Amino acid sequence: MNRFDYVRPATVAEAVAAAAQPGSAYLAAGTNLLDLMKGGVMRPARLVDLARVPGLDAIEALPDGGVRIGARVRNSDLAYDPGFARRFPAVAEALLSGASAQLRNAATVGGNLLQRTRCAYFYDPASACNKREAGAGCDAREGENRLHAVLGWSEQCIATHPSDFCVPLVALGAVVEIEGQAGRREVPLEEFHRLPGTTPERESVLAPGELIVAVRLPGEAAGFAGHARYVKLRERTSYAFAVVSATAGLRLEDGAIAEARLALGGVAAKPWRVPEAEAVLRGARPGAEAFRRAAEAALAEARPSGDNAFKIELARRILVRALTLAAAGTPERLPALPASPHAPHPGVSLHG
Amino acid sequence: MSLSITLTVNAVPRTIALDDPRVTLLDLLRERLDLTGTKKGCDRGQCGACTVLVDGRRVNSCLALAVSLDGAEVLTIEGLAEGEVPHPVQAAFIEHDAFQCGFCTPGQIMSAVGLIREAQAGDDPERVREAMSGNLCRCGAYKGITEAVLEAQRRLAADAEEKAA
Ligand SMILES: Cc1cc2nc3c(=O)[nH]c(=O)nc-3n(C[C@H](O)[C@H](O)[C@H](O)COP(=O)(O)OP(=O)(O)OC[C@H]3O[C@@H](n4cnc5c(N)ncnc54)[C@H](O)[C@@H]3O)c2cc1C
Ligand code: SF4
Ligand code: FES
Ligand code: FES
Numbered sequence: 114m115n116r117f118d119y120v121r122p123a124t125v126a127e128a129v130a131a132a133a134q135p136g137s138a139y140l141a142a143g144t145n146l147l148d149l150m151k152g153g154v155m156r157p158a159r160l161v162d163l164a165r166v167p168g169l170d171a172i173e174a175l176p177d178g179g180v181r182i183g184a185r186v187r188n189s190d191l192a193y194d195p196g197f198a199r200r201f202p203a204v205a206e207a208l209l210s211g212a213s214a215q216l217r218n219a220a221t222v223g224g225n226l227l228q229r230t231r232c233a234y235f236y237d238p239a240s241a242c243n244k245r246e247a248g249a250g251c252d253a254r255e256g257e258n259r260l261h262a263v264l265g266w267s268e269q270c271i272a273t274h275p276s277d278f279c280v281p282l283v284a285l286g287a288v289v290e291i292e293g294q295a296g297r298r299e300v301p302l303e304e305f306h307r308l309p310g311t312t313p314e315r316e317s318v319l320a321p322g323e324l325i326v327a328v329r330l331p332g333e334a335a336g337f338a339g340h341a342r343y344v345k346l347r348e349r350t351s352y353a354f355a356v357v358s359a360t361a362g363l364r365l366e367d368g369a370i371a372e373a374r375l376a377l378g379g380v381a382a383k384p385w386r387v388p389e390a391e392a393v394l395r396g397a398r399p400g401a402e403a404f405r406r407a408a409e410a411a412l413a414e415a416r417p418s419g420d421n422a423f424k425i426e427l428a429r430r431i432l433v434r435a436l437t438l439a440a441a442g443t444p445e446r447l448p449a450l451p452a453s454p455h456a457p458h459p460g461v462s463l464h465g
Numbered sequence: 466m467s468l469s470i471t472l473t474v475n476a477v478p479r480t481i482a483l484d485d486p487r488v489t490l491l492d493l494l495r496e497r498l499d500l501t502g503t504k505k506g507c508d509r510g511q512c513g514a515c516t517v518l519v520d521g522r523r524v525n526s527c528l529a530l531a532v533s534l535d536g537a538e539v540l541t542i543e544g545l546a547e548g549e550v551p552h553p554v555q556a557a558f559i560e561h562d563a564f565q566c567g568f569c570t571p572g573q574i575m576s577a578v579g580l581i582r583e584a585q586a587g588d589d590p591e592r593v594r595e596a597m598s599g600n601l602c603r604c605g606a607y608k609g610i611t612e613a614v615l616e617a618q619r620r621l622a623a624d625a626e627e628k629a630a
Binding site: 162193 | 468485486487489508509510513516522523524525528529530532533534535576579580583585589591592594595596597598599600
């Protein structure tokens with residue numbers, strides 16, 4: 114790990130001023146940042162510790178029925194907050210399917226949004242990586258790329274964003290509150306992460322030194338609570354990143370779908386909402402045929418970036434699975450294995 | 466740069482001068498406070514061997530900067546027993562053969578203590594296994610570990626009931 118200066122600001126304004134200096138990085142829990150610093154992948158000259166910045170810890174109910182989640186709220190505290198989990202069950206399920214209990218106890222909301230890709234070449238400073246070093250090339254293109262992107266990738270970078278949390282958040286229309294030296298602004302999560310294009314080193318719309326202070330979910334997002342699931346396919350049952358994942362939220366009226374919210378994870382450099390597929394379901398009767406049509410629409414633009422064509426059909430099937438489970442109704446209690454395709458689903462027919 | 470922090474480690478308040486902000490909680494415990502019960506497996510958040518409680522919550526000490534934890538309360542495996550009397554989780558690990566080589570055991574035990582405090586798993590072995598999945602055991606003692614966690618949880622609940630009565 115490189116040497117760095119350490120500062121511990123006492124206000125948001127001090128934090129933003131400190132981080133405006135070139136080479137700075139915010140330190141939240143450090144579960145991603147320290148890992149990358151130990152590997153020499155990130156080498157910040159100064160860490161601006163958010164530990165003492167006030168006003169970042171609250172989970173607040175909003176007058177419109179939505180919620181405002183402070184950037185330093187821990188992943189486990191959010192997932193186990195009874196009021197939150199009841200209104201936004203797919204978000205709780207996604208959180209509990211990520212990492213381990215120890216990591217969730219530490220990891221924060223802001224850190225989860227800004228965690229970096231798990232592309233192995235990004236993690237290995239001996240490999241060429243455009244994201245780590247602009248213009249260096251991309252060793253993933255001719256390397257191990259089974260798990261890389263099938264949507265929104267570019268010749269310069271085929272990495273995916275690894276967050277589970279972000280997938281239901283983007284489907285539910287979350288908004289990111291950002292503080293910078295010029296003041297406060299808000300960006301929909303859907304527009305927060307950037308696709309790689311020719312600048313894969315730029316991963317979000319944040320300007321250097323800008324701070325996430327909170328993430329907000331609108332009140333209407335709670336309207337999907339009765340039919341909301343997250344499904345995450347992993348290479349082992351627990352404690353692994355998604356190969357692909359999907360969330361589905363349905364609002365049913367008189368047995369038909371009044372509104373659907375759908376997003377995919379593990380397929381692109383950002384959490385991937387699929388409005389085309391949501392539109393397919395509007396007014397449709399929930400069922401295998403409509404769900405398959407939605408899945409076809411969701412992956413219509415997908416193309417392999419390497420040895421990963423299998424992920425396209427897998428993503429369709431995981432989306433159909435998420436829709437089938439959502440249509441059956443959010444369970445009273447999350448399954449023992451949150452988001453697992455292996456969890457038993459009493460009363461739900463998953464295979465024709 | 467010299468940074469001074471205070472930490473309460475196993476109920477003992479300490480003031481610690483750090484000459485370098487890079488020190489993780491794990492390295493602080495092992496290299497500077499001679500508390501080598503907490504193990505370094507991967508040093509990257511992947512194995513759970515370094516699990517300790519910080520302010521009552523289980524975390525990976527290898528991915529926490531000591532300087533950032535200024536003011537925190539830390540509980541390690543060395544602080545668990547009451548004198549010569551092992552903690553119920555320790556006793557249950559022995560009774561259920563929940564280890565072979567023992568390398569992962571301090572992390573497993575601290576993780577189990579954290580899990581029981583979180584009170585989310587209930588008596589469902591599948592939930593216990595899922596909640597313990599951040600602790601790898603190369604010896605594959607998982608069966609005994611799950612039994613030990615369930616047993617210790619029952620015993621602690623019974624103790625609490627007795628105290629309340
Ligand atoms: C073994 C392992 C397994 C994992 N498995 C999963 C998984 O299955 N699913 C999943 O989703 N995640 C997984 N993770 C990733 C984990 O979710 C992230 O490490 C965590 O969410 C990061 O949060 P943090 O608070 O520790 O962030 P940090 O590591 O402190 O920060 C991460 C980045 O965000 C920046 N940052 C943090 N807060 C702010 C803010 N408020 N404003 C601006 N910038 C900020 C930092 O500068 C840094 O660049 C895993 C991690 C590990 C180590
Ligand atoms: S896919 Fe992206 S992150 Fe991975 S090596 Fe290529 S440029 Fe780097
Ligand atoms: S040593 Fe910390 S998780 Fe492995
Ligand atoms: S007892 Fe040997 S690693 Fe678990």
